[in-house]
Amino acid sequence: MAVIRYAGRSFSVAEGESVLETLLSANYEIPNSCRAGVCQSCVMQLVDGEIDPSAQKGLKDSWQAQDLFLACRCHPDQDLEIRLPAVDHIRVGCQVTGHDRLSGGILRLRLRPESQFDYRPGQYVTLWRDTTLGRSYSLASVPVLDGDELEFHIKRFSNGRLSSWLCDCVNVGDRIALQGPGGYCFYTGNDAEQDLLLAGAGTGLAPLYGILRDALQRGHTGQIHLYHGAVDIEGLYLHETLQELAATHQNLHYHPCTLNEPPGRCHDVRVENLNQLLSRERSGLQGWKVYLCGPDEFVKKQRQHCFLAGAGLKDIYADAFINHSQP
Amino acid sequence: MSSLYERLGGEAALDAAVDIFYRKVLTDDRVNEFFDDVDMEQQAAKQKGFLTMVFGGPHNYTGKDMREGHKHLLARGLNDTHVDVIIELLGGTLKELGVGDTDIAEVATIAESVRDDVLDR
Numbered sequence A: 001m002a003v004i005r006y007a008g009r010s011f012s013v014a015e016g017e018s019v020l021e022t023l024l025s026a027n028y029e030i031p032n033s034c035r036a037g038v039c040q041s042c043v044m045q046l047v048d049g050e051i052d053p054s055a056q057k058g059l060k061d062s063w064q065a066q067d068l069f070l071a072c073r074c075h076p077d078q079d080l081e082i083r084l085p086a087v088d089h090i091r092v093g094c095q096v097t098g099h100d101r102l103s104g105g106i107l108r109l110r111l112r113p114e115s116q117f118d119y120r121p122g123q124y125v126t127l128w129r130d131t132t133l134g135r136s137y138s139l140a141s142v143p144v145l146d147g148d149e150l151e152f153h154i155k156r157f158s159n160g161r162l163s164s165w166l167c168d169c170v171n172v173g174d175r176i177a178l179q180g181p182g183g184y185c186f187y188t189g190n191d192a193e194q195d196l197l198l199a200g201a202g203t204g205l206a207p208l209y210g211i212l213r214d215a216l217q218r219g220h221t222g223q224i225h226l227y228h229g230a231v232d233i234e235g236l237y238l239h240e241t242l243q244e245l246a247a248t249h250q251n252l253h254y255h256p257c258t259l260n261e262p263p264g265r266c267h268d269v270r271v272e273n274l275n276q277l278l279s280r281e282r283s284g285l286q287g288w289k290v291y292l293c294g295p296d297e298f299v300k301k302q303r304q305h306c307f308l309a310g311a312g313l314k315d316i317y318a319d320a321f322i323n324h325s326q327p
Numbered sequence B: 001m002s003s004l005y006e007r008l009g010g011e012a013a014l015d016a017a018v019d020i021f022y023r024k025v026l027t028d029d030r031v032n033e034f035f036d037d038v039d040m041e042q043q044a045a046k047q048k049g050f051l052t053m054v055f056g057g058p059h060n061y062t063g064k065d066m067r068e069g070h071k072h073l074l075a076r077g078l079n080d081t082h083v084d085v086i087i088e089l090l091g092g093t094l095k096e097l098g099v100g101d102t103d104i105a106e107v108a109t110i111a112e113s114v115r116d117d118v119l120d121r
């Protein structure tokens, strides 16, 4: 059994346990959120010993070079000494420059980083409430269109620690720390003629909005089908903006759908479960590139559907909004 | 004489085979229940591991790995007929890729040789 040294003490890592689990059971407050190697909030630093490369998967090169690794993905088979990395090394301070509500209570948050911050639209970052509480949010902005302002779309969970804090307690002018970016869900531009399927549920639209505008701005010529699913009509929080974009771009097709019947007449919104709609309308995905974003359940289902409908495993990009405290 | 793995087209052929084979597995009611709760993101890598092995390519799996890796499936009723189906689907995949019968037979032989490990006998 491997032993880890942390904060001057030693702990045995039980069989099958991660370094994160070991330290949490020893009552240390180690930041974490997804516990699935996605959000990068549990990043720690190796002082002595060797770790398996799988614990560094997805970390940017400069972080790997500094021996940073993900505590939730680290199952050591030899003794290690580790520490939390210096916060100002891995986080960037940002100024809140925009804080407004879209329909359905979705918060549109805008941040301006105080130092150089490079990203691809559709990637995600961790926003921190304090030194230990952070959650992932996806980038809806596009550098050439939005300048140095970052845009996020946030759904408020009434008992959600980070989302309700962002919605209720943060104001324009405040400072927030940000870490990242991470993830591979972005427009690559390798093939401007390839057909694209973008499907998102809820605020899964955030990364897709970034990817979509990036693709259009870079002159994508293939067909782009954007599906957005929400519970109610208010949840289609970019409805008009997307209708306008579709009206000015011949190759963009916007397919909104809601679970509940809208109160008034609404010709262009389908009343159907997004999964059903996609299964019905999207067969024959051979050669397509597919982007799937939103709740874990939705992403899992659609990943399988799209693969069976012909999309190659390598052509399916996905961001599942995993949250470990999810019921 | 080049190795089976090289004749089949090495790494590049694997990538093509993974999609075809995995699509067959997921749509075949005789075996797909075993793959129901497997995360697809990790599946690509695991399928590649499986195919590298039966293509006679470079891999690090041991018999023990195969026993451990399929134990939870044994508990769910994995038996000889399922191994037969997997070998059948493997053959179908290779046929689609234009591989000849002798090479397909050689792949089947390698898969056969792992049968007892997979079924923990």
Ligand SMILES: Cc1cc2nc3c(=O)[nH]c(=O)nc-3n(C[C@H](O)[C@H](O)[C@H](O)COP(=O)(O)OP(=O)(O)OC[C@H]3O[C@@H](n4cnc5c(N)ncnc54)[C@H](O)[C@@H]3O)c2cc1C
Pocket: A034, A038, A039, A124, A135, A136, A137, A138, A139, A152, A153, A154, A155, A156, A157, A159, A160, A161, A162, A163, A164, A203, A204, A206, A207, A295, A319, A320, A321, A322, A323, A325, A326, A327
């Ligand atoms: C890669 C990635 C990208 C993400 N991008 C975005 C984004 O762009 N916009 C966005 O709004 N969110 C996004 N998320 C989700 C986000 O990180 C948080 O999980 C979410 O805001 C809830 O955090 P919280 O601290 O408010 O809730 P917590 O305090 O962690 O949870 C408290 C309670 O809230 C409820 N809850 C939390 N999450 C869920 C859920 N997914 N489904 C149902 N109930 C839940 C549960 O009742 C839970 O017990 C992303 C997640 C990941 C992993």
Ligand code: HEM
Pocket: B031, B034, B035, B038, B045, B046, B047, B049, B050, B051, B053, B054, B061, B066, B069, B070, B073, B078, B082, B083, B084, B086, B087, B111, B112, B114, B115, B118
């Ligand atoms: C014919 C002989 C077989 C061989 C050589 C073989 C080989 C493998 C290999 C190499 C892996 C990847 C392990 C890893 O990288 O983690 C694997 C995983 C898997 N195999 Fe097999 N396999 C065989 C038969 C079967 C059969 C008959 C079934 C069920 C019908 C099956 C179901 C699975 C599943 C579900 C996984 C993934 C398990 C997980 O994700 O934990 N295998 N197999």
Ligand code: FES
Pocket: A031, A032, A033, A034, A035, A036, A037, A038, A039, A040, A041, A042, A043, A070, A071, A072, A073
């Ligand atoms: S990456 Fe480790 S908790 Fe999310």
